[in-house]
Amino acid sequence: MSDEVLVTGATGTIGSHVVDALADSAIPFRAGVRDPTEGEWPENCEPIAFDFERPETWGFAFEDVETLFLLRPPSVGRDRIVEAVDAAVRTGVGHVVYLSVLGAERNPLLPHRRIEKHLEASDASHTFLRASYFMQNLSEIHAPEIRERDELFVPAGDGALSFVDARDVGAVAAVTMTEPGHENRAYDLTGPESLDFESVAERFSDVLGRRVAYARPSSFEFVRRTSARGVPLRFAVLMVGIYAPARLGLAGRVTDDVERLLGRPPTSLATFVDDYRDVW
Ligand SMILES: NC(=O)c1ccc[n+]([C@@H]2O[C@H](COP(=O)([O-])OP(=O)(O)OC[C@H]3O[C@@H](n4cnc5c(N)ncnc54)[C@H](OP(=O)(O)O)[C@@H]3O)[C@@H](O)[C@H]2O)c1
CATH class of the missing domain: 3.40.50.720 (NAD(P)-binding Rossmann-like Domain)
Known part of the structure; x- marks a missing residue:
């Protein structure tokens, strides 16, 4: 079978x-x-x-x-x-x-x-x-700039994002694979809050106990400075595309799907930063 x-x-x-x-x-x-x-x-x-x-x-x-x-x-x-x-x-x-x-x-x-x-x-x-955007983008792609310069250098403008923890996505996946009743459904997986990068920087500063700032580069400035640091141009442009929905105000929607599927609230950004604090 x-x-x-x-x-x-x-x-x-x-x-x-x-x-x-x-x-x-x-x-x-x-x-x-x-x-x-x-x-x-x-x-x-x-x-x-x-x-x-x-x-x-x-x-x-x-x-x-x-x-x-x-x-x-x-x-x-x-x-x-x-x-x-x-x-x-x-x-x-x-x-x-x-x-x-x-x-x-x-x-x-x-x-x-x-x-x-x-x-x-x-x-x-x-x-x-x-x-939604994974919180782990902050502990993987964006970790060096936070660790080395206390800076969030992201082309997201003032847009808000409903960051979700990859651990919650993994747990939801396991539920939908091992329990019946999820056939032909779509779930919108977000964290508990919609945060612009000023607020993300505040969460980092509060939890890590040192000031982390949001640089708020324009798309052009992001590509220019990222390429100057040796990152391939293609990757810098890709990042602008990835953050375009946030810049356009389309990435902040918060849903309760994670809570309904896991029977507990999704992980907050503050908890995530605390759990991964050694990375930064
Ligand atoms: N980043 C975000 O915020 C975000 C949000 C929503 C959705 N997504 C979507 O999530 C997906 C990526 O998931 P992720 O971030 O978990 O991926 P990831 O961390 O980039 O890992 C990619 C995985 O795919 C494996 N892989 C690479 N090439 C392969 C190949 N030719 N055959 C089989 N396996 C291969 C890698 O294995 P190896 O160890 O062999 O390299 C690795 O396990 C994308 O579709 C992305 O659009 C991302």
Whole structure:
């Protein structure tokens, strides 16, 4: 009988927390990773070779899988994901939990929305996790500028964001993969508050006990200074695009989906900063 659970992106920001949440559930599952010889995995997890760019890995990884946690790694094109979805459904995957982006339903050109549409038309059921900006962007991409210059250097203008903790997204994913009733639903995953970067800087200052400031660069200034620091131009421009919804005032919506699914409020930014304080 096919009842396996397979997690893609299992070493990444969200996938690693999906793995943690499933480890707590004690349900056996597979982590699909490019190098299964690397890393440490929970007792109930079997690492298995899986690469979106190597279709020869797909058949074995999807065999006997009922539920798939799917994400699109930033480096992988939409067509590859769509091909993998088709292969998964052909092999017998019955339910796909897909990590999408808050507001995807309003943007038909977004690769995430195109993947959602492909899943909606497939024979498998789906759950869309439309996540807001991850708090972990602050402990990963933006960590050096906070640590070294006490500065948040982000092209977000005065826009507010409803940051969500990746740990909460991982926990929600585990719930939707292991409990019934989430088929063909979309959840909007946000944190508990909508914060502009002045307020984010205040939270950092309060919790860390030193002043962290928001530099509020224009998009042009962001690209200029980021490139001057040796960051590839393509990446700097990508960051401007990523923060465009915030600049336009489209990224601040707060929902209660995390609380309804987890039975507790989502993690606040202050708690996140406290939990990760060693990073900064
Ligand atoms: N950042 C945000 O605020 C935000 C908010 C909402 C949604 N999202 C969406 O979240 C998704 C990214 O999730 P994430 O941040 O958890 O990812 P991530 O931290 O960038 O990790 C990517 C994962 O994908 C794996 N991977 C890379 N290339 C692969 C390939 N060819 N085949 C199989 N696995 C591969 C990586 O494994 P290796 O260890 O092998 O490299 C890693 O586990 C994106 O679709 C993004 O749009 C992001």
